[in-house]
Amino acid sequence: MPGLLRGVARTAVIAGTATHVSNNVSRRQANRWAQEDAPQEAAPAPAAAASSDDQFAQLEQLGKLKDQGILTQEEFDAKKKQILGL
Secondary structure, X not given: OHHHHHHHHHHHHHHHHHHHHHHHXXXXXXXXXXXXXXXXXXXXXXXXXXXXXXXXXXXXXXXXXXXXXXXXXXXXXXXXXXXXXX
């Protein structure tokens, strides 16, 4: 009988720990999704006579936003054309 109780207690502890870890992971993921769903500021419009260094920095930032999934490919292409003045 003591072996059975020990086994039941161990199972309860393991199940409780697994539930706790699972809840933490779910909460963290929900927080990440909430941050991603928050409205993002659009990249600032470039000046009419932007230097090539400014353009490069803007394109680099634009690429990072696309890699993070904040911008779609279409948004990326449109903003890239705007920065390059095409």
